[in-house]
Amino acid sequence: MAQIFFRRGVPGVLPSTWLIRPEVADAAPPVVAIHGLNREAGVMADLLAPRADATGRTIVLPIFARTSWLRFQRAACAQRSDWALLDLLRVLREEGRIGAGVPDLSGFSGGAQFAHRFAWLYPDRVARLCLVAPGWWTFPDVRGAYPLGVGLDGPGEGVAAFRLRANLARFLDREIQVMVGALDVAQDDNLRQEPDVMAQQGANRVIRARNWTAAALRAARKAGLRPRIGFRLMDNSAHSFADCVANGSLDRAFVPEATMETKTLPMRRHDQLVEVA
Amino acid sequence: MMHLVDMNSAASPLLAGAKWSFVTRRVRRGEIRLLDGDLASARSGDLVLAEVQELGSHKRLQLSDGRFSALFPKDRVVLACADRFAEDQFEGVAVLSGEGADLLAGGGVVGQMRSRNGKVKRPTRLSVIGRLADGNGCVANVADYALEALPGSRPARVVGVLGTGMNAGKTAAAAGLVNGFARFGARVAAIKATGTGSFGDVQHYEAAGAAEVLDFTDVGLASTYRQSVDRLEGVTRTLLSAAADCDIAIVELADGISQVETAELLRCQNYRALFDAFLLAAPGALAARGALDWLSAEAQIAPVALTGLMTQAPLAVAEAETLGLPVFSREDLSDPATASCLNGILSHGSRVGAA
Numbered sequence: 001m002a003q004i005f006f007r008r009g010v011p012g013v014l015p016s017t018w019l020i021r022p023e024v025a026d027a028a029p030p031v032v033a034i035h036g037l038n039r040e041a042g043v044m045a046d047l048l049a050p051r052a053d054a055t056g057r058t059i060v061l062p063i064f065a066r067t068s069w070l071r072f073q074r075a076a077c078a079q080r081s082d083w084a085l086l087d088l089l090r091v092l093r094e095e096g097r098i099g100a101g102v103p104d105l106s107g108f109s110g111g112a113q114f115a116h117r118f119a120w121l122y123p124d125r126v127a128r129l130c131l132v133a134p135g136w137w138t139f140p141d142v143r144g145a146y147p148l149g150v151g152l153d154g155p156g157e158g159v160a161a162f163r164l165r166a167n168l169a170r171f172l173d174r175e176i177q178v179m180v181g182a183l184d185v186a187q188d189d190n191l192r193q194e195p196d197v198m199a200q201q202g203a204n205r206v207i208r209a210r211n212w213t214a215a216a217l218r219a220a221r222k223a224g225l226r227p228r229i230g231f232r233l234m235d236n237s238a239h240s241f242a243d244c245v246a247n248g249s250l251d252r253a254f255v256p257e258a259t260m261e262t263k264t265l266p267m268r269r270h271d272q273l274v275e276v277a
Numbered sequence: 278m279m280h281l282v283d284m285n286s287a288a289s290p291l292l293a294g295a296k297w298s299f300v301t302r303r304v305r306r307g308e309i310r311l312l313d314g315d316l317a318s319a320r321s322g323d324l325v326l327a328e329v330q331e332l333g334s335h336k337r338l339q340l341s342d343g344r345f346s347a348l349f350p351k352d353r354v355v356l357a358c359a360d361r362f363a364e365d366q367f368e369g370v371a372v373l374s375g376e377g378a379d380l381l382a383g384g385g386v387v388g389q390m391r392s393r394n395g396k397v398k399r400p401t402r403l404s405v406i407g408r409l410a411d412g413n414g415c416v417a418n419v420a421d422y423a424l425e426a427l428p429g430s431r432p433a434r435v436v437g438v439l440g441t442g443m444n445a446g447k448t449a450a451a452a453g454l455v456n457g458f459a460r461f462g463a464r465v466a467a468i469k470a471t472g473t474g475s476f477g478d479v480q481h482y483e484a485a486g487a488a489e490v491l492d493f494t495d496v497g498l499a500s501t502y503r504q505s506v507d508r509l510e511g512v513t514r515t516l517l518s519a520a521a522d523c524d525i526a527i528v529e530l531a532d533g534i535s536q537v538e539t540a541e542l543l544r545c546q547n548y549r550a551l552f553d554a555f556l557l558a559a560p561g562a563l564a565a566r567g568a569l570d571w572l573s574a575e576a577q578i579a580p581v582a583l584t585g586l587m588t589q590a591p592l593a594v595a596e597a598e599t600l601g602l603p604v605f606s607r608e609d610l611s612d613p614a615t616a617s618c619l620n621g622i623l624s625h626g627s628r629v630g631a632a
Contacts, residue, residue, distance in 0.1 A: 076614060083460070086613055090462060121614045123621060125462075158594075162603040163618040170621050 002052035004045055007097075012068040015084050018045040018061040019097060022052040028258030029101025029127060030058040032085070036109030037073065037190055039063060040241070044108070047245045051255035058098050059255055062088055064114075073110035073134075074147050075117035076160065082118050086125070106130035106254040108241050109190070113137070116176075117147065121163065123170035130253050133180045133205045133239055136192040137212040140168055140219035144200060169223040172216055176229040177253050180209040181237030181244055188239065205239065288312045291326060291406055295353040298385020300474035300499040302341035303422035304355075312407035313416050316373040322418040322499055323358045324409040325387050327378065333401040334366065334393075335383045339476045348401065355409070356380070356387040357419050357499035361473055362532065364443050367400060368392045370503070378403045384475040386499050423497030426514060430521035432466055434623050435528060435551055439543075439580070440558040441568045442533035446585030446607075447558045448478050451529040452485040453584075453610030454556070454619075458525055459486035461616035465527060466520030469493065470513045471501040471538060472531030485611070487527075489520045501531070506541045510548050517551065525620075528552070534568055534576075543576040553623050556605075558585030562596035569600060581622055584610060 002022050009016035018041055033048060035041040041061040052059050064072035064081050072081035092098045105126045107115030112134035119126040120138065142151035150164040185204040187193060201208040213231040220227035234248025244250035288311050297306070301324060312326065319325075329352040337345045338354055348354075361369040361381035369381040369388040379390040379400035390400050408416045436454065440447040451467060458465045467482030469492035482490045493501055496515045504512075513528065520526050530539050534557075542548045557572070557580040559565035565583050572578040580602065587593035588606035597604045609615050 082614065086460070086462070122461075122617045124617065124624075158598050159603060159605060159609045159615070163614055166618045167621055170625060 002049045004049055009063075009088070011065065012079075013084075014088055014091060015062040015064055015069070017063060017088060017092075018042065019092075020045060020049050020052040020059040020061070022056050022058065024053070024056060025058060026056040026258075027099060027101070028055065028057045030060050030098040030103045031255045032060045032062070032089070032103045032105050033254060034062065034105070034107035034111030034114050035064070036111050036241070039066065044241055047242060048251055048255055051251050055255055055257050057255060057258055060089075060092065060098065060103070073113035073117075075114050075121060076146070081114060082121055085118060086122070089125075102127045104128040104130070104256065106132070107134070108132045108244075108254075109134060109239065119174075120167055120171040123167050123174075126174070128175040128177070128256065128259075130177045130179065130256070131209075132244065132250060132254070133184050133209065135190050135205065136197050136201055137208060138164075139200060139212060139215050140172075141200065141215060144196065148196065148200065168219060169225060172220040172223060172227065172229070173225050174228065176216065178209050178213045178229065178231045179234055179244070179248070179250065179253060180206050181239060181248065182206070182233045182235055183238040186239065206233070286312050286314075286407075288326065288407075288409055291353065292355070292409075295326060295355050296338055296346050297341040297355045298357070299339040299341055299343075299476045300357045300359075300385040300419060300494050301355050303419065303495065304417065305422065308411050309409045309417060310412040311410040311414055313410045313414065314407045316375055316405055316408070318416075319358045319371065319373040319408060320418065321359045321371040321504075322420050322497065324417045324419065325356045325358050325373065325378075326353060326406040326409055327356055327387060327403040328353050328406060329401060330377065330404050331402040333380070334398040335380045335401045337383060338380075339384045343476055343480065353406070354385070354403070356385040357474070358388055358408075359386045359473075359499035360388060360502040361386055361500055362502035362536065363473065364532070365394050366397050367394075369400075373405050373408075375405065378405050382473045382475065382500070384473060384499075386473055418497070419494065419499055420497030424491075424495050424515060424519050426511070427518035427521065428514075429518070431514075431517040431551075432520055432523045432526040434525040434553050434620075435517060436525065436619070436623070437552040437555040438527065438529045438558060439534050439539075439555055439568075439572070440530075440532070440585065441560065441564040444586070445533070445558040445560050445564070446588070447529050447531075448481055449607045450556060450558045450584040450605075450610055451527050452481045453605075453607035454527045454616070455482055455485040455487045456611035457613055457616035458527070458620075459488070460611070461613040461620065463524040463616070463620075464488045464522070465525055466491065466523035468513075468516045468520065468526055468528045470516060470528050470530055471509060471542070473500045473502070474498075478529065489523050491516045491519055495519070501538055504538065506538070506545055506548070509538060509542055510545065513548070513551060534571060540575070543572070543578060549576065549578065554619070555580045556582050556584055559583060559597070560586040562587060562593055562600070565597050566600060581619070
């Protein structure tokens with residue numbers, strides 16, 4: 001039976017994390033599962049634990065504490081939650097808790113916001129993506145600066161825009177599963193409703209997920225790729241991870257079977273291990 | 278004051294207490310036995326024992342162990358005879374004379390000054406005691422202690438950092454790249470391929486997180502000024518081979534792209550082929566524009582990004598961005614997200630675009 005461990009982090013430096021290790025681990029790369037704005041990583045860990053044994057994969061569930069990474073979902077935010085995840089994965093590798101394979105990345109709600117932005121910034125550091133019901137997205141669209149799009153909205157944004165545009169094809173050249181509950185149509189407090197977001201992305205999470213998927217497919221084809229981007233509506237599911245697992249088998253998409261293609265990181269690093277508690 | 282010694286006299290009495298400079302750090306001191314007084318035969322790289330006579334521009338010496346040492350009159354110092362090219366300091370040549378010599382660089386380069394920048398004092402003046410030699414009387418040269426080349430091996434990726442001139446921000450940019458790629462998870466080599474031996478740059482690279490730090494002093498040169506293109510190409514190849522266990526090498530070329538050796542190297546197709554990409558550091562947008570034109574016309578080089586001192590001024594950045602390249606500050610370069618982006622460009626080529 002899979003075991004769930006808690007690894008304490010360092011505020012502002014390294015996120016604490018839940019780690020689910022299967023009873024029989026194989027060499028499959030880990031899955032990193034990112035919580036939403038409610039930070040209920042523990043609930044997710046309980047629901048995902050059976051998948052560790054079913055797939056033989058270690059599951060990493062970082063906790064981006066409000067005190068250190070308030071707007072973690074933006075990834076390249078002021079608190080740089082992207083750097084925090086890079087550091088966490090490096091430390092877990094150095095400690096031997098996960099292997100060297102490139103992890104799959106799955107996110108729910110705010111976690112899906114983070115996941116697609118992180119993968120866009122670090123395409124070589126992520127294998128498959130599972131993006132579930134984010135409140136809003138970064139579109140492959142120059143009409144709007146990051147995190148809305150990849151355009152320029154003023155001085156000083158050139159670097160951010162360049163990075164995303166340069167990474168676009170590599171970001172989209174992967175298996176991306178977009179999912180959302182069919183009942184996830186409420187305009188709640190966590191759903192961005194500014195006019196520019198509503199106009200670009202739509203009125204609710206279902207419409208936004210469809211629109212982003214369509215935009216990603218167009219961008220992938222324009223980049224000369226054969227896209228592997230899918231969209232799935234989960235029946236009888238509202239904006240609840242537990243709902244989506246119970247009614248939409250989200251756990252299977254969140255922690256899929258490992259593919260035969262077990263990648264290793266394109267770069268290696270064994271020094272500068274950060275020892276934390 | 279002039280010291281003249283007989284050919285092949287014992288070195289140890291005069292070497293006692295001498296300060297060994299940075300450019301001599303690879304020398305196996307136990308092999309040094311004799312002093313050679315034939316100064317007229319001095320070649321670039323020969324080891325020299327000298328005595329400080331009058332302090333000038335350089336009041337400190339960079340020691341072989343990475344520390345500064347304040348200089349005092351009558352200090353004995355072990356240096357390397359070499360040429361020097363530095364627009365903001367001295368131009369000098371690898372010539373020794375019984376009438377005295379000049380400390381051309383704080384890393385330990387001695388020779389004769391030809392010209393100096395009007396803003397700097399005269400060089401620190403030295404008396405040459407003699408060239409250092411082994412027990413057979415063979416004059417020791419820093420080339421005798423060079424790393425050996427491992428033909429054909431090199432890191433998977435090599436990025437060159439070029440500049441419009443001295444103090445354009447090349448070293449800061451190179452260190453930023455080193456830091457960014459290290460934080461991205463790469464094993465990074467930092468290499469100073471040309472210039473004058475100095476520990477400032479290599480210490481900057483070390484501080485940035487480089488797993489391997491090398492410069493031309495590791496392969497037998499105290500300075501690259503007035504060295505042949507063939508030799509300098511061999512220097513870079515050897516340095517890259519010594520860093521072959523790294524994922525990526527960041528290679529800084531000293532001075533500006535139009536400096537004589539740098540220009541010749543960049544015009545050489547075989548040399549350019551050692552690199553996967555170049556970044557250009559400039560103090561301003563106009564200098565960047567001129568350098569891009571020169572690189573295109575003279576060397577068929579199209580840098581992937583701009584950087585340098587100009588990134589401290591938002592107005593200069595805005596102007597430089599009109600040149601069609603990203604403009605990265607040192608902070609941008611030390612961001613692993615930038616390393617991720619550059620890694621993609623190096624691995625897959627740039628396909629910048631958006632729907």
